[in-house]
Amino acid sequence: xxxxxxLYMEIATAxxxxxxxxxxxxxxxxxxxxxxxxxxxxxxxxxALAWCTRGAAGTVLPGYTIDLYSIYFKSLFLTxxxxxxxxxxxxxxxxxxxxxxxxxxxxxxxxxxxxxxTSGELITLYLGLELMAITFYILVAYRLDDPKSAExxxxxxxxxxxxxxxxxxxxSLIYGTxxxxxxxxxxxxxxxxxxxxxxLLGLIFVIAxxxxxxxxxxxxxxxPDVYEGAPxxxxxxxxxxxxxxxFAALIRILFLGFDNQxxxxxxxxxxxxxxxMVLGNLVAIPQKNVKRLLAYSSVAQGxxxxxxxxxxxLLGIGAILYYAMIYVFANMGAFMAxxxxxxxxxxxxxxxxxxxxxxxxxVAAVMLFSVASLAGIPPLxxxxxxxxxxxxxxxxxxxxxWLALLGLLMSAVSVYYYLQIVKAMYTGNPAPQKGALQxxxxxxxxxxxxxxxxxxxxIYPTPLTNYxxxxxxxLFMP
Amino acid sequence: xxxxxxxxxxxxxxxxxxxLLFIPEREELTIKIVSALATLVSLVLSVAIYFLYDSSxxxxxxxxxxxxxxxxxxxxxLGVDGISLPLVLLTALVGFTxxxxxxxxxxxxxxxxxxxxxxxxxxxxxxxxxxxxxFYLFFDMAVIPSxxxxxxxxxxxxxxxxxxxxxxxxxxxxxxxVAIIATAIYGAKALxxxxxxxxxxxxxxxxxGFQKIVFFLMLIGFGVLVPMWPLHLWxxxxxVAAPTAISMLLAGVIMxxxxxxxxxxxxxxFPEAAHYWAPFxxxxxxxxxxxxxxxxxxxxxxxxxxxxxSVSHMGYVLLGVAALNTLSLDGAVAQMFAHGVMTALFFAxxxxxxxxxxxxxxxxxxxxxxxxxxxxxxxxxxxLASLGLPGLNNFVAEFLIFLGAFGREDLMLGGSLAFRTVxxxxxxxxxxxxxxxxxxxxxxxxGPPLPEWEGLSDVRGVEMVPIVVLGFTLIxxxxxxSLQINMIDASVAPIVAKIKAAxxxxxxx
Numbered sequence: 001x002x003x004x005x006x007l008y009m010e011i012a013t014a015x016x017x018x019x020x021x022x023x024x025x026x027x028x029x030x031x032x033x034x035x036x037x038x039x040x041x042x043x044x045x046x047x048a049l050a051w052c053t054r055g056a057a058g059t060v061l062p063g064y065t066i067d068l069y070s071i072y073f074k075s076l077f078l079t080x081x082x083x084x085x086x087x088x089x090x091x092x093x094x095x096x097x098x099x100x101x102x103x104x105x106x107x108x109x110x111x112x113x114x115x116x117x118t119s120g121e122l123i124t125l126y127l128g129l130e131l132m133a134i135t136f137y138i139l140v141a142y143r144l145d146d147p148k149s150a151e152x153x154x155x156x157x158x159x160x161x162x163x164x165x166x167x168x169x170x171x172s173l174i175y176g177t178x179x180x181x182x183x184x185x186x187x188x189x190x191x192x193x194x195x196x197x198x199x200l201l202g203l204i205f206v207i208a209x210x211x212x213x214x215x216x217x218x219x220x221x222x223x224p225d226v227y228e229g230a231p232x233x234x235x236x237x238x239x240x241x242x243x244x245x246x247f248a249a250l251i252r253i254l255f256l257g258f259d260n261q262x263x264x265x266x267x268x269x270x271x272x273x274x275x276x277m278v279l280g281n282l283v284a285i286p287q288k289n290v291k292r293l294l295a296y297s298s299v300a301q302g303x304x305x306x307x308x309x310x311x312x313x314l315l316g317i318g319a320i321l322y323y324a325m326i327y328v329f330a331n332m333g334a335f336m337a338x339x340x341x342x343x344x345x346x347x348x349x350x351x352x353x354x355x356x357x358x359x360x361x362x363v364a365a366v367m368l369f370s371v372a373s374l375a376g377i378p379p380l381x382x383x384x385x386x387x388x389x390x391x392x393x394x395x396x397x398x399x400x401x402w403l404a405l406l407g408l409l410m411s412a413v414s415v416y417y418y419l420q421i422v423k424a425m426y427t428g429n430p431a432p433q434k435g436a437l438q439x440x441x442x443x444x445x446x447x448x449x450x451x452x453x454x455x456x457x458x459i460y461p462t463p464l465t466n467y468x469x470x471x472x473x474x475l476f477m478p
Numbered sequence: 479x480x481x482x483x484x485x486x487x488x489x490x491x492x493x494x495x496x497x498l499l500f501i502p503e504r505e506e507l508t509i510k511i512v513s514a515l516a517t518l519v520s521l522v523l524s525v526a527i528y529f530l531y532d533s534s535x536x537x538x539x540x541x542x543x544x545x546x547x548x549x550x551x552x553x554x555x556l557g558v559d560g561i562s563l564p565l566v567l568l569t570a571l572v573g574f575t576x577x578x579x580x581x582x583x584x585x586x587x588x589x590x591x592x593x594x595x596x597x598x599x600x601x602x603x604x605x606x607x608x609x610x611x612x613f614y615l616f617f618d619m620a621v622i623p624s625x626x627x628x629x630x631x632x633x634x635x636x637x638x639x640x641x642x643x644x645x646x647x648x649x650x651x652x653x654x655x656v657a658i659i660a661t662a663i664y665g666a667k668a669l670x671x672x673x674x675x676x677x678x679x680x681x682x683x684x685x686x687g688f689q690k691i692v693f694f695l696m697l698i699g700f701g702v703l704v705p706m707w708p709l710h711l712w713x714x715x716x717x718v719a720a721p722t723a724i725s726m727l728l729a730g731v732i733m734x735x736x737x738x739x740x741x742x743x744x745x746x747x748f749p750e751a752a753h754y755w756a757p758f759x760x761x762x763x764x765x766x767x768x769x770x771x772x773x774x775x776x777x778x779x780x781x782x783x784x785x786x787x788s789v790s791h792m793g794y795v796l797l798g799v800a801a802l803n804t805l806s807l808d809g810a811v812a813q814m815f816a817h818g819v820m821t822a823l824f825f826a827x828x829x830x831x832x833x834x835x836x837x838x839x840x841x842x843x844x845x846x847x848x849x850x851x852x853x854x855x856x857x858x859x860x861x862l863a864s865l866g867l868p869g870l871n872n873f874v875a876e877f878l879i880f881l882g883a884f885g886r887e888d889l890m891l892g893g894s895l896a897f898r899t900v901x902x903x904x905x906x907x908x909x910x911x912x913x914x915x916x917x918x919x920x921x922x923x924x925g926p927p928l929p930e931w932e933g934l935s936d937v938r939g940v941e942m943v944p945i946v947v948l949g950f951t952l953i954x955x956x957x958x959x960s961l962q963i964n965m966i967d968a969s970v971a972p973i974v975a976k977i978k979a980a981x982x983x984x985x986x987x
Binding site: 377391401415427 | 549655
């Protein structure tokens with residue numbers, strides 16, 4: 001007997017998406033502004049639902065388990081989608097067409113992430129992944145007037161398809177070796193220490209496929225172009241949501257399915273992490289475009305998150321969960337500021353940010369403290385996150401001290417390029433004809449919210465820490 | 479529960495900052511008064527606890543504790559002892575006077591004071607906290623405000639100086655954070671539970687090999703701020719670029735974070751490694767003292783002179799740390815206080831001169847005592863303190879350091895002899911200091927009046943606050959050193975006892 005009741009989050013999200021789609025068809029074109037607010041309200045309601053029912057747990061199907069881990073990630077995706085929606089208000093209104101579809105697609109992408117993060121079975125997992133990816137292909141190419149957007153869409157589609165193919169091939173090899181697609185079943189059937197060549201190949205392909213989604217070097221090539229070309233709110237959502245969902249699935253696969261094969265995948269993940277931290281941070285330095293800079297910074301952040309997997313411990317998983325949530329707020333904050341600026345000045349170049357602090361103190365402050373949080377500077381929320389991640393690695397073995405040192409030195413490097421934006425905002429002189437920035441009320445409220453959360457969790461990280469670590473523990477409950 | 483006086487000192491600037499957020503930008507005088515009041519509250523409370531602290535009892539007093547993150551053993555716990563209390567007082571003094579040194583700020587006044595108060599609050603935190611997590615949190619809180627304060631309100635090559643300072647700081651704190659994480663993990667494994675509490679971690683017997691590595695990481699992390707040669711390069715450039723108030727805070731207080739951290743964390747936790755690295759630190763301290771003083775001699779910019787003299791004087795602190803005995807550590811802490819007050823006074827006065835003449839080039843200045851007798855008097859006072867004139871605060875500190883370094887007993891053959899040599903060489907630094915300080919005083923302030931500077935006004939009104947407050951402090955503790963040394967002595971004793979008890983291992987050389 002399948003327990004459909006437990007699927008309430010997925011069902012409600014799908015219903016919201018379908019309703020938005022229908023709404024967009026029913027109301028006349030000029031009255032579609034309301035859809036944006038409806039989406040925000042709907043997502044907020046879903047977030048409240050997720051919070052109220054966080055105690056829900058149970059198995060729907062052998063490979064589909066609702067637990068705190070999945071609910072934590074669902075809340076994360078809903079938060080990201082909510083902030084992305086607020087971010088989109090003015091941006092999409094200025095595009096002037098097809099608003100209903102835009103917001104419906106945003107919600108469907110969220111649904112895809114939810115399935116990806118909840119599923120404990122390879123085929124369902126793939127379904128979630130594709131639902132997320134395909135909606136993003138459309139959303140990335142949503143700026144019809146801009147060839148860069150189209151280019152980004154094609155690039156993402158081609159490389160996304162390639163990664164899906166690799167992933168599927170890996171899945172098939174794993175199924176061929178173990179005879180099951182349910183992760184817990186796979187975990188039981190592989191005896192520890194058994195190093196099968198086909199299995200190894202399958203694991204490598206799976207990790208490669210997910211590396212594409214988490215933008216780990218050397219699978220990051222698509223990120224700068226896609227981030228630059230996509231509509232800014234979508235870039236923001238892609239960078240936090242898609243990455244977090246891929247991490248949720250990767251953690252499930254590696255720790256539930258291949259826990260006793262850690263000797264195979266640990267070196268791989270370590271290499272990916274080191275490459276991402278080093279290359280992401282170094283290549284971000286010469287960037288002149290805010291979105292490209294944030295793309296490389298996002299590559300580097302992926303590298304930090306991978307450290308949690310390298311630690312292969314509850315500590316590390318909890319750290320990833322915490323950091324992923326903080327990353328939502330910090331990165332969303334930075335992109336919100338970028339969106340507000342783009343809405344006024346139609347530019348993403350760092351040099352055009354000159355004097356922003358005087359034209360819009362709030363926008364500049366949000367950008368400043370968001371990037372400071374990304375750099376892990378206290379008293380912002382990114383700092384406890386970095387502390388947990390690096391502690392988890394050192395706790396595994398003191399010989400990983402070099403890895404922590406490397407990561408922290410690289411994050412010191414990141415301060416340099418983040419401060420390039422800050423320098424432009426706070427010192428340069430704005431062009432004389434440019435007045436104050438017009439920022440919508442909704443956006444201002446969201447920015448204040450993000451600022452408040454970044455400071456609150458930076459000084460008092462306890463509530464989220466407890467939630468994240470508890471969620472991490474439920475992953476291993478039978 | 480008694481009145482949380484330490485939290486009040488820490489939060490007064492934060493409260494001031496929050497009030498400032500809501501004051502309109504054009505009401506500049508209100509903004510300045512609010513900032514002055516906020517720092518005044520901290521100053522009054524700091525003075526009060528300084529004299530209420532019971533030196534005969536010693537140890538941590540005025541403690542506060544709130545559970546913060548129980549699973550990780552992180553506590554919001556404050557407390558001061560004889561090592562941290564002088565530095566809290568120093569922060570309060572420099573913070574308060576820095577507000578008055580910035581009274582003539584013209585541009586973006588509101589933002590300036592918001593960032594200034596943010597900076598001051600963070601520094602207070604470092605000296606008060608008893609928890610490594612909060613220690614690092616406060617330690618790194620200075621990064622954003624100091625960067626912004628320099629790039630917006632700074633002068634000569636401000637963007638270069640600000641970026642250099644920030645990068646040195648964050649790279650140093652990367653090393654420090656790794657060391658803290660390693661210490662906390664080791665502690666967790668040894669104690670069976672996670673804790674960041676300084677006292678609990680100090681009870682752990684760290685493996686000697688582990689100590690050597692982590693001590694070195696901390697030496698780099700704290701050494702950047704001290705600033706220890708060759709990690710000192712940020713200091714002169716940063717000071718020259720920074721506006722007056724920030725130079726005062728950077729040289730007056732932020733440099734002390736490094737020395738304080740070395741004594742409070744590194745020496746206390748890792749006594750064996752302290753023996754191991756002491757000769758290395760002593761050697762570097764000598765380079766600091768001599769090289770810093772030599773370079774200060776040939777500078778053409780007044781702020782560069784003070785910047786390099788700070789490098790030189792902080793070398794004495796390192797020497798005091800390296801000698802590892804009660805006298806020398808007493809001297810190191812006293813030197814941090816004395817140098818902080820003195821150098822803050824120097825920078826405030828240089829700021830006064832620069833504001834009137836718009837130059838800091840030594841070649842162009844001269845005979846200013848005719849126009850600004852008060853500035854000249856203050857400068858002479860700071861200068862005499864700098865070269866260690868008895869009767870002023872610095873003399874006591876430097877004397878103790880030399881005494882400690884000279885009297886150090888070493889188990890190794892030749893160890894004591896080597897330390898004596900270092901001490902004697904370091905004393906020669908004072909001679910060089912006398913040369914450049916007196917030369918500056920002579921060239922800048924004395925001599926015939928220059929026609930170029932006719933009609934410049936002397937400092938008056940609120941501008942006098944830094945000179946009076948800081949000058950008074952130098953003389954007060956110079957004449958009554960026991961008020962300071964007794965307090966420090968009682969708190970240094972346990973650290974020295976632990977170092978003495980540690981089985982001595984051969985130094986690095």
